[in-house]
Amino acid sequence: MSKERIQISEALYDIMPSDYQDLVKSATYGKEDRGWKDIGTSKELIEQHSLCAGCPESMAFRYILASLPNPEDTVMVGSTGCTSLVFPMVAVHNIHSLFGNQNAIASGLKRALSVRFPGRVKDVVVLAGDGATVDIGLDMTLQAWFRQEKFTTICFDNELYANTGGQESGLMQKGFVAKMAPVGKLFDKVRLPEIARESGCHYVVNCTVSKPSLVEKVIRNAVHVAREIGPTYLQLYTPCILEIGKNSMEGLQEMRDSEKPTERFAYKEYISEPAKQLLAELAAKDKERKAAAKQLAGQASA
């Protein structure tokens, strides 16, 4: 798939539902500097979703889909959980894996795509919840990192099993009492960002999705580093407002409260030396491109 192929047959254009016509006309496939600011002025790659009202996961989805650098040549791999309710509405190729084996699927997929399309950049992005990433699929998650598989793993961390009623997960914070975990968690939240760093990830970030510009930056960095160097990992706090007893409009504040410097989602970043070098090169190129565009605009107005 590439954006040139996202064209409707002329003879049947008029019968296509308007959301598909809009995708072809105004989605940001192929746009070099696509990002969250396109939301509202272009067709989003998520049509609608069946998540709860006010769910921070839906915000995260919108920001991520707006920020992927190469959506027309990206395949996302999902797993069981709230995220699997959203993927059917997403206009990016995606695969639903069995619960927990998303990183194994992504490993094979990335290798197969490299063989099948040797001359083309094909990104693979895993997006799964904390149950799939840290509990049921920890083996597959870690093994993919040990093998230096070149794809990005994103964990939507809501600190419990949300759509089955609130059971304890490895990423739940110590002492938290959930509907299906009445005793309260007895041990600490698994420190997966640190484990990711030690397991060979070249770019690791732990943050919330309260700031779209930050989400855009970390997604772009993670995908570029995974493409060129090796595995990357993003742990994004997307609280389940229902399971922590909040109202629909309180998700954003919950994330802001949890990202304060002493809290568990204070911004944390690890970048390996090769990744630092790559990101510096990309930033320099970006600066050059913007300067050239500015100069061109100046000449045009003169």
Added chain:
Amino acid sequence: MSDYRVLPGPEHFLPPAAASMGISLPNPGEAHINGVITSEDKAYEEAARQFLMAKVPTIFPGPLVLWAWNEKAAKKATAVRHLFNTLKECVQPGQKPMLIPMPDYRPKYPKINPEVEINPNHPNLTIWHNKIDCCMFIGVHCHQANLSLKIIRGGTSCYTIAMCAQAGHEDAMLSFRDASVEKIMRLADTVKRLKGTVQPRLTSAKNGASS
């Protein structure tokens, strides 16, 4: 040879896969009608007759023709439009031909709009809503076509035709194989030729698809 026949339903909630009942696919140059292997010539006649008899004859183009993946897909789309236009010219007052797309296979929950599209995961919704009593699938990947054909046979009385680009579909009531622009055009020509010779079932008790 199997005694089982692939007939309009509603068969039951989960109809058996026709292949499991002993229905086999046609060889190149052949087609099948109700699970019985026949010549392509006979299949063109029968498909055209079914279209002209139906109250709401409908074509469901799938992603392989709706999207211009390559030149061939765009040409097939033009042929599908020609077939639809021919059908419109050839039906009698009271008949309502439709052209409804299946743009992709995402299970669109909580609902689709059955007036403007069909989805392979619940095609019966579009059949019921528009009272479609004869339909033809074209440009739908085989697995999704089989899924749709079985659901339609299970829950509706709609007559199904498959214009398949591969080896055909046992689960359709009538199936062509190796679909090409020429075959679609030939079906359009047959519809044109039979214009006025077939009595539409506008007044029969089986108008529209039942649930």
